[in-house]
Amino acid sequence: MDVMAPLMFGGLIVFLILGFPVAFSLSAVGLFFGFLSIELGFFGPQYLGNLPLRVFGILANDLLLAIPFFTLMGAILERCGLAEDLLEGTGQLFGKVPGGLAYAVILVGAVLGAITGTVAASVIAMGMISLPIMMRYGYDMRIATGVIAASGTITQVIPPSLVLIVLGDQLGKSVGDMYAGAIGPSILQVLLFIAFIAAVSIFAPHKVPPLPDEALTMRGWPLIWRVMKGMVPSVVLIFLVLGTIFLGLATPTEAGAMGAVGAGVLAWMNGRFTWDLIWQATQNTARITAMVIFILIGATVFSLVFQGVDGAIWIEHLLAKLPGGQVGFLIFSQVFIFFLAFFLDFFEIAFIIIPLLAPVAAKLGIDLVWFGVLVCVNMQTSFMHPPFGFALFYLRGIAPPTVKSSDIYWGAVPWVGLQLILVAIVIFWPESVTYWIDKGTGVDPSTVKIEVPLPDLPEDDAPPVFR
Amino acid sequence: MGPLLAFSRGVDKLNAAVGYLANWAVFLSCAISAGNAFIRYGLSYSSNAWLEVQWYLFGATVMLGASYTLFKNEHVRVDILYASVSVRTRLWIDVLGFIFFLLPATILLAWMTWPFFLDSFIRNEGSPNAGGLLRWPVKILMPIGFFLLTLQGLSELIKRVALLRGLQPDAEVVVEYHRPEQ
């Protein structure tokens, strides 16, 4: 009976590889094994009746609103050419530097990561903005798609982050601590990415070409004017989105809507606004939203059945075989999560695996914030694993047909490596996380006297009254 | 094949119209979200109704937009294999996929979400949050959405079978794996 959970993983691969849409393949694996499990007596048919509740839970998850909002922002920016201006301006500025555009993408990804909390939103917006430009300037397709997908997934390490929120919740640690702990690794991640592009530009400069001389049309003031004109609106927009959060005007989710409205206003200020443009961006957003959320709906069918066949217990048994010791546990648990991340997305890992690992980690004296951030960094790879990484699906979804899927898959590989290097750094250098965590006021709680107003006592000993 | 293809044309038209609603839903959701933030900040006025209508519209985008997305063949695929096979093989993959993957799931979900809506409707279920909205209008989106998706699945199946039989369906059929236009 213990074979059902691993069989489900196997089935997932087989079903997905056929090439039918991911959303419906996921649900099909789930239902196939669901009916099989009913036959085998794992659960009754009524168990599948939990599906409507789970689907409704996805629709009612208001954090997911960030996906259409940031997609719409990206779509408007892309259509009105403002994003292109930004990258083109930056491209002109870094024109002679090989890899200049890729650096711009990493930095824009980090900035976007500081605005958004979901990988889907970030990857889609980044892809729409930068992929066409990189293609036009002759970037190697694998480098282009890899840098976009990877820079899009950074958002889950850079606060705000849905993953950190969920992990904090599962580990019983405050979101604030998780955010603080993630600062160091986010910086390291950006630096690693930049270093990688620098290395590519040295050893394989043809893959990240500088702008051709004929593209460098301007010099001096016209160039500066052009750069300003390209950069200012987008920078204004980024400050508008971040600023509305900082001013306390909008929640991080609403900031996405602010960004979309701001993008429309900027288009108008640039004289490029038409209702047709907005409507096209809206259509695009509606279909991408439906596509992305249906992947989640398919995944929820899969994971309900996975729970039903005691998949959690199977994983628990696997974990029981882990070797002891802090470093041993950390390495093996991260390897384990890395491999699971091929098949499960972060929600499943957070809900199924983390509650099993956390008590063990706590027993070994491992700081749970450190552990959580480590898992978060590691789970970036779950979005990047070919061929099932969701970030790759999203990128596939918006990339033009001329981009080959194999380029997207192979392009992801080195970046998965870079993410794993960061995992190793965080394991062996815990201060990269703990340095940023609020150490408190240093007041010893046991010395705290809590003073609240005295209870009211009656003025005198008035006799009770009976009536 | 004639009546079937007529059915398919009808479904395509219906879901194009429903997809239009989904577009409006995402537009309104975004406008309301930004508007709510401004008014809450400026006038310290808001209501849970304005927060809830955002995800109601999000639900409408997803449930009403999915079938048109299917029509446009924009549900993302793992196309390592799919991209390298002939059009005919792709049609076969799709035919089998619609029959064994998509339709069982959408029919089951349409059937299961209906009583979930009905209970909410009969009891006039409201929001647990002060000033929130009635729940059935968002719950009914699920059976409607899965039903429409079932119809679209049938329509796509019919068109692909027609193509495999060498007929050129006069209904629009997207066999090329297109990504959402940019």
Place this chain on the structure above:
Amino acid sequence: APALAQGMPEVRWRCASSFPKSLDTIYGAGDHVAKRVAALTEGRFQIRMFAAGELVPGLAVADAVQAGTVECAHTASYYFVGKDPTFAFDGAMPFGFNMRQMNAWLQAGGGRDLLRDFFAGYNLVSLPAGNTGAQMGGWFRKEVRTPDDLKGLKFRIGGFAGNVLQKLGVVPQQIAGGDIYPSLEKGTIDAAEWVGPYDDEKLGLNRVAPFYYYPGWWEGSLNLSFYVSKPQWDALPPLYKEVLESACRDSTVETMAKYDVQNPQALRRMVAAGSQLRAFPREVLQACYRAAFELYDETAARNPNFKRVYEPWKAFRETQYQWFRVAENTFDNFSYFMHAQEQQQRR
């Protein structure tokens, strides 16, 4: 070995909790039930716990039990006031009962009998299983000195309490869970409430809002409920019913004890870290109190379910309040007063 449950059937249930595992006390209340039941039946009656979201979302567990897609659930009844405000009586009513009074009402004072028919309408049986005791009023960015300060206060507060506060000009904003922390930090909302010190500390809201208000008058105690699907309950052998009832009662004692040990320690830690305790001013509480009972009268006028429970509930409350003022409160007040005075003199 001569076993109580020998010859009894094997029963295996799934229990959907409304809470995440990380809230070890409140999730633990359901887990405790499962463990006791297994221990008392020597493993013949097994309940497997699933945290919020594992089987169904935390707020959907009542639907799941009602539809029979899980056999049982562990939750707080007031999550379902949208279905019917009568659910609140089983969880917490603003200015209602403290933990002792809640237990008295539910276990021995006719409360469960009153609610039985109501729950049967949802195809479920509700057993009291756990209690948080009196909760805190939550985290505020600015002080509340007068009822006027409530006007325009953007407060993340759910359920019935939100309705009460809305009457006084508060703007209840049920923003997304993950948005609470950054929104409170930047002042997008002015206040947010959760449970009590031990659970609040885990959320970390003390980092972003300085004033920690008390009491959470909307939850003088929160009774947690173990829902069982009615057909499953009816089919349960009498012994297993007894076992489940005992385990639930046991869990109430156990959970309250854990909270009473953990809460003061957590409160000390947060005060040491800079949180400032504030009591809701009497004037504010009075306004809230009046608004709450206004709301109850309005609700009773249009909801017969609510009215049927409200009137006996109110009568029971009167008896309880009278009695508690005699010995319990006099003892409490005097002892706390003297103790506080001693502490002041020692300084």
